[in-house]
Amino acid sequence: MSTTTVAVLGLGAMGLPMATRLATELTVHGFDISAERMELARAAGISTFQNARETVSGADALLLAVRNGEQLDSVLFGETGVAQSLKPGAVVILTSTVGLDAVPATAARLGELGVGLVDAPLSGGPVRAGEGDLLIVVGAEPAELAKVRPVLELLASTLSIVGDKPGDGQALKTVNQLLCGVHIAAAAEALALAEKLGLDQETTLQALQAGAANSFMLGNRGPRMLQAYAEEGAEVLSRLDIFVKDMGIVTSAARALHLSTPVASAAEQLYLLGEAHDLAAADDSAVIKVLAPKSAK
Template identity: 70%
Template sequence: MTSTDTVAVLGLGAMGLPIATRLAGAFAVRGHDIAADRLCLAEQAGIAPHPTARGAAAGAGVVLLAVRDAAQLEEALFGPDGVAGVLDPGAVVLLTSTVGREAVPPVVQRLRERGVGLVDAPLSGGPARAGAGDLLVVVGAEPAALATARPVLERLASTLTVVGDAPGDGQALKTVNQLLCGVHIAAAAEALALADALGLDPARTLAALEAGAAGSFMLGNRGPRMLEAYDDDGAEVLSRLDIFVKDLGIVGDAARTAGLATPVAAAAEQLFLLGRTQGLGAADDSAVIRVVAPGRRGGTETPGA
């Protein structure tokens, strides 16, 4: 029997685990991940770990997917351990990942044949904000499916924007969001690299920029991690660089389909592609500064020192 109080979270990575932990404060949460260490961390956070996705999803009213791309979405639902076959009619799949608008309609149709809804709800904000319920979530969903998933979404989001009644509408707005995010990260990398090349202290420069009109969320969030990008271990990986290879690829595909030129986004995409080619794909996306400036001229001082 399906229970709307039971949520399955499939994918306990950098975003999935804090999401599941946040939900565990209000719902009975089951978690699945292919990595055993992530299941151990989930259990410590009060999440019921399951060795299979199907075991986690059976009987759940909402199945939240935190996957990387469209291929993983297809695998999670319809692959050998795909959960679509164990979902009860009336259950809802809550897609939180950025997979692109074109990937959604075929999935919606296959789920609809089983009486299962899909809520297209890509989110933005990073792991810390996920754990605090402070995410931006943009939603495209039919009203009935949205009503089932809304308590889960409201637990996760500080800003919940319903952009349309069709799954895929959320992906469309997230594509626009990722265009800006990718460009802003690339621009922050160029600015801090230029400051260093001009002999300015990067940390002092970052503090000054954040206080003025040039400040942005991405500068404030990624900037400090860019200052760690040249350390032996680099910055802590909170968002992999190759995620923006995927996301800006989605932006480019969407723009071409719409017949729109996006030259700034295309230039940013090239920086992330170069980073992946240089072996930085699994590094934090702030490491894109090492593509702009492979070496660093100056040192870093603490602002106010």
């Protein structure tokens, strides 16, 4: 593994801890437009470069986290895209949730250059990324997966191979995000109702977590929902507008299949309302403020 070189473009909240984790056993190249993030990367043993193309040149794998399909296309094939700088036989590891449509076309274009694509959307925040405790679901041709499996295993405590073609990972992540988005919205409704009923929200949260109503999202987002009305709000660990994007992917996929998803659609509207109330950059736990906007003490 020590002979493997991984390039990481974007050293933000997730990129830097993932690159740092990989640098414990691999050679890691990194690039970010922020000089501060580049300095932190160098301190973590990551080799930094002047631009993205230099960063990926000669790398065996490119770990890529982008916001959506349009950004994926721009990073790889745009005016300053890096696809042409990847060596034949290299593999792009796509860790983002970009939806079902973008990935097969991207895999085909990379294939023309002799570059593979491993569709590997992940779940887990920055702390779990730095500890190698992520959930990663993978759709990839077996030969391409074999090249980068050690990279993925360094990052994941749970690595689920869900299909043998790019796009399969996106499909499972779409199902995952349906449940996550609905669970956050349901937790917000429950805690908003508790307050309106005159219950102490913290006590309510503790009681709910001890019973059948508990869920990962209730336990994870619930405490942050209790901080939503403070002047500084909850720490932003997952932006609300990420679920605007992800629930849009969910409902678009379902609509294309003529599948009714009324609960997911209702949750999507809640995140859209949050975005309309200037909460796009807030932590997604702030969605409770859409349900109970007058609850601030």
